[in-house]
Amino acid sequence: MNIKYCQWTFRLSVALLGTLLAVPVLSAPRTPIDDASVIERLPFRASDSRSRALADLRANVLKAPEDTSASVALAQAYFDLALARGDPRYVGYADAIVTRFGTRMDAELLMVRGMLRQYRHDFAAALADFAAVLMLDPDRAGAHAWRGAIYLVEAQYANAREECAALLRLQRPVLHGGCAGLAQAYTGQLAGAYATLQQALALTYADDQRLWLLTRLGEVAAWQGQSAKAERHYREALALGQDDGYLLAAWADFLLDNRRPTEVVKLLASWEASDGLLLRLAEAEAALQLPAASAHIQALDDRFAAAKLRGDTTHRAEEARFQLRLRKNPAQAVELAAANYMVQKEPRDLRILLESALAAGDGKAAQAARDWLQRTGFEDARLRALAAQTLQLPTSTNKSGGTP
């Protein structure tokens, strides 16, 4: 080996050096050179009708800071926006407005505070707020509807049915139909649930109500295994042309379950900002082995990490799904799904618990889910099949297996 360099070593080292120079730089504070460079995009233009409406509401509050109705209107507008756009900042804005009143709460303010508390999954406090509203105003249908909704999430069906009955007593047939229909669906009466929801649908022409009822009809039909019917309902709901995160998520889940990921990619391309929808988009991209999947999985990882940093635990069901399906980490998924199940017990919470318990070989977690199925008689064939599979698992805590 001659001490004089060989040409190839020189070339190779130049090439390696080039690679070294091309390594991307990690994010770090920077000083832009150009004043015109865009450093953030805001959700609305100042001239947007929604911005103007909010500005008016804000001006009303500034004019009369002690006027509860002005504050309630602004807080409600923020809350609506949070749900339409999937952006929790607006929940924080609404919360700050309500908090300003301290203990001087009237029924309107308590309603808003209850909604905000349930948004943060503080269900006990939310139930208390709605109960306080009903003390002040026993005919407040909204308070009953919210209490019913929370009881359904907590799988307290007897309590939920009481609230549904109150809605009927107050002659709110559409609200009652939504409430009672879901209570039926979750307790093993899918056919009855479908009929109840459809009756409610026939009673209303309001787009927002129709959208919600059609979405739930789609879900019930899918649980019944009637894909064509489910698809028709989802498409009717989409045709109403309203932004709705829940509808998009339910429709995307339906498409994923029916192995139609291409449509999900098209549907959710511009919804990356919402964590729940980004999760579905990434799942579809992973199924199609698209290169975009890895960047989206990384983004989700970062967002869950950021939520953890601030002590936020409201996303555990989705994080479990992320860990199971995209990170292939069933052990962590089952832990998250079980923690989520302590708080929320709807069919989708149950499903991720069963799926991750099965993948992780965790018989104890599966047992809790099977108990729910047995107690409620929920009819979804997919869940029943999953539950049957978990019967093979040992019931002692055994988290060593990983089967997928």
Added chain:
Amino acid sequence: MMRRLALLVVLLFCQAGAWAHKASDSYLVVDAKGATIAAQWDIALRDIDFALGLDHDGNAEVTWGELRARQSDLSAWALSRLEIERGGACLLKVSSLQVDDHTDGGYAVLNITGECPEAAGDLALQYRLLFDLDNLHRGLLRLTLDGATHTTVLSPTSGKVQFSAEQVSRWAQFKQYLMEGIWHIWIGFDHILFLLSLLLPAVLVVRMRHWQGVERFGVALREVLWVVTSFTAAHSITLSLAALGLVSLPSRLVESAIALSVVLAAANNLWPVVEHRRWLVAFGFGLIHGFGFASVLAELGLPADALALSLLGFNAGVEVGQMAIVAAFFPVAFLLRNTRFYLRGVFVLGSWLTMLVALVWLIERAFDLKLISA
């Protein structure tokens, strides 16, 4: 109103909670060392826009120019919502404004400096950014108080926090500087490359203008020990002199000289000038590298009450880190010394690569450019 509210209830309930961007957070990193405060505060541009209004032309895009135009308002607003006390209120000011990206979008980065009335004792921090506007806002605080790091989440109900300055034990202090020393050699690629350039030929010997493996392990080991020991001795001398403030050199000169030392050490492998007394090279350039370590130590700051101990700890740390590299490198190199892989791949190619990288460093440092680490 009432009716609409009720209608929305069932409609909305299922979306609640689950579909979220991130709620608002700010990232506050505070380093309090004695009476001096250095902090970096990352605040989301969306939050600043909500509080102060940034989008001057109303096109829903915030530009760097629009942010810069509001720099003094922004500084006044932010600093009116942060108080740090150590023996009384510390005087804070924003020294520079930058931007960064987090998972949920663009952030303004406020670089903050401050002076406190006292250099010792407890430190209190009160935070209330955005709490009047956004009740879900949180401040994610990482505070280093005289070297001890604390993290906490600041919320409307826990906006005020108190940190006690623990009397750090001598041993803990020594250990901390030891770790810093190890850490610095591990991330100090220039020092590692210099050392490796000198060690690569330690298992070789020149015979008739050709490199080949040495015959005995002892010969190679003696060579390695000479090189490492003289490098250590040399950088310990200058590190101590500089840390004690007895000698000081401009950092650009030191950094350039370090890069040059790597270039020369690698070049010497390709076109040998110094073949035997490499320990002399190690000693000579080791003096320069010592000044490089000293600048790190200056950033860390040496506690006045345990100067010698900390200095010793840092030196020992550098030494431990170095020995770890040698222990990993040397046995493998000895085993492979006669293979084509070592002679061509590791030795020749490695030296070329080292030399080129160091050349880039040299140019960067000498002319104050950014080529690799831009």
